[in-house]
Amino acid sequence: xxxxxxxxxxxxxxxxxxxxxxxxxxxxxxxxxxxxxxxxxxxxxxxxxxxxxxxxxxxxxxxxxxxxxxxxxxxxxxxxxxxxxxxxxxxxxxxxxxxxxxxxxxxxxxxxxxxxxxxxxxxxxxxxxxxxxxxxxxxxxxxxxxxxxxxxxxxxxxxxxxxxxxxxxxxxxxxxxxxxxxxxxxxxxxxxxxxxxxxxxxxxxxxxxxxxxxxxxxxxxxxxxxxxxxxxxxxxxxxxxxxxxxxxxxxxxxxxxxxxxxxxxxxxxxxxxxxxxxxxxxxxxxxxxxxxxxxxxxxxxxxxxxxxxxxxxxxxxxxxxxxxxxxx
Numbered sequence: 206x207x208x209x210x211x212x213x214x215x216x217x218x219x220x221x222x223x224x225x226x227x228x229x230x231x232x233x234x235x236x237x238x239x240x241x242x243x244x245x246x247x248x249x250x251x252x253x254x255x256x257x258x259x260x261x262x263x264x265x266x267x268x269x270x271x272x273x274x275x276x277x278x279x280x281x282x283x284x285x286x287x288x289x290x291x292x293x294x295x296x297x298x299x300x301x302x303x304x305x306x307x308x309x310x311x312x313x314x315x316x317x318x319x320x321x322x323x324x325x326x327x328x329x330x331x332x333x334x335x336x337x338x339x340x341x342x343x344x345x346x347x348x349x350x351x352x353x354x355x356x357x358x359x360x361x362x363x364x365x366x367x368x369x370x371x372x373x374x375x376x377x378x379x380x381x382x383x384x385x386x387x388x389x390x391x392x393x394x395x396x397x398x399x400x401x402x403x404x405x406x407x408x409x410x411x412x413x414x415x416x417x418x419x420x421x422x423x424x425x426x427x428x429x430x431x432x433x434x435x436x437x438x439x440x441x442x443x444x445x446x447x448x449x450x451x452x453x454x455x456x457x458x459x460x461x462x463x464x465x466x467x468x469x470x471x472x473x474x475x476x477x478x479x480x481x482x483x484x485x486x487x488x489x490x491x492x493x494x495x496x497x498x499x500x501x502x503x504x505x506x507x508x509x510x511x512x513x514x515x516x517x518x519x520x521x522x523x524x525x526x527x528x529x530x531x532x533x
Contacts, residue, residue: 235472237299241274244302246287248280250398251367252415255497256331256461257303263489269480280395283307283368285317288464292323296468301327301477304464306370309513313520314369315531321513324464325474328481329504329512331461331494334435335374336446338412338419338428340404348432349452351411352382359388365400365409366391369529370459374434375413376527378454386527404428415459416443417497434458439498457523462509478506 243261247253261276263269279287284307291302304321312320339345345354354361366372372391379386392409394400397418403409405427412419412428416439422428423442430446433439434456438448449456463481465474484490485503494501504512524530 235298235470235476237270237272237476239272239299241270241272241299241301243274243276244287244291244300245276245278246280246284246303246305246307247367248278248394248396248398250401250418251396252333252418252459253284253303253305253461254278254396254398255417259490259493260303260330260463260484263484263487264480266489267483267487269483278396283311283316283393285311285319288319288324291464291466292319294466297466298469298473298477300466302464304462306459307368308464309517309520310369310373310524313517313524314529316369320517321464321510323467325467325469325506326509326513327463327465327474327477327506328485329460329462329502329509330481330485332458332500332502333415333417333460334433334439334458334498335371335413335456336416336419336430336434336443337375337432338401338404338414338423338430339410340407341427341429343410343429345411345431347447347452348378348449348454351431352378352384352454355379355384355389356382359385360390362410363390363392363408364411364413365394365403366413367394367396367400369524370457371413372529373523373527374457374459375411376529377456377523378432378449378452380527381454401428417499420497432456441496441498443498462504474506 245257264274294300311317397414400412404412432449433446
């Protein structure tokens with residue numbers, strides 16, 4: 206009797222175990238079944254476009270996906286257009302988006318109810334300094350020259366930017382320098398490519414952008430960087446550029462990551478987290494990062510969500526201090 210009972214128990218355990226193992230194998234085995242779209246919240250030529258196209262290229266070159274992939278630029282609204290598009294694809298693991306600073310700032314400012322909680326954070330990938338850039342023939346030589354001119358006459362210069370992140374990067378030094386920020390002309394564009402064109406064409410005096418956007422133009426001798434947001438001086442073509450900190454001011458940089466729509470499964474999150482980890486660990490992205498002065502700092506899904514929560518709290522303090530948070 207004991208033998209029969211033991212056999213039944215053993216068979217039940219084996220059957221149950223088979224179900225669990227089958228479920229686990231099924232979860233681990235999830236892979237995309239059709240083309241994957243990576244939505245970029247920028248126009249061609251901007252830092253999000255550069256980063257997004259590099260990521261998609263590495264997916265192909267490193268054979269990280271069993272299907273094809275493509276990138277689509279959905280610029281506008283300070284990135285709100287792109288994030289809204291991704292949000293509307295609830296439960297679709299074949300839709301991803303490049304996220305950066307505005308996903309937090311737009312919500313904190315009160316410009317949109319959409320936040321990272323309406324999406325699925327997959328990974329934090331890149332930290333990137335912000336720079337203040339002028340044409341090569343500009344009389345402005347350093348960030349201090351910019352602040353001095355604006356303090357004397359806030360409307361004397363036009364600063365081209367694309368998002369609140371750029372506004373904060375230059376706004377923090379302006380605030381400390383005593384510049385009347387509300388009087389400064391800061392036209393907003395859809396992407397870094399457009400702000401570059403504005404400055405190159407003489408329609409704006411200064412561009413605030415991510416460092417990778419400026420590198421080609423600085424290398425070509427067409428533009429100059431007058432200040433950088435990093436804690437220490439950068440290398441390469443930026444080696445001689447003073448940091449805002451050197452000049453006695455605080456500033457802020459940018460970052461890049463990947464999000465998916467809400468409602469995807471744990472197995473789908475795990476797949477994309479693994480793909481982005483392999484992307485971040487590749488020699489190709491690290492070589493590109495060194496050349497373009499990025500810092501590759503991979504964080505997985507859970508760590509990224511925790512970081513986003515902490516960064517949101519910090520931004521509330523900063524944006525409130527700059528008067529950029531809408532009063533209820």
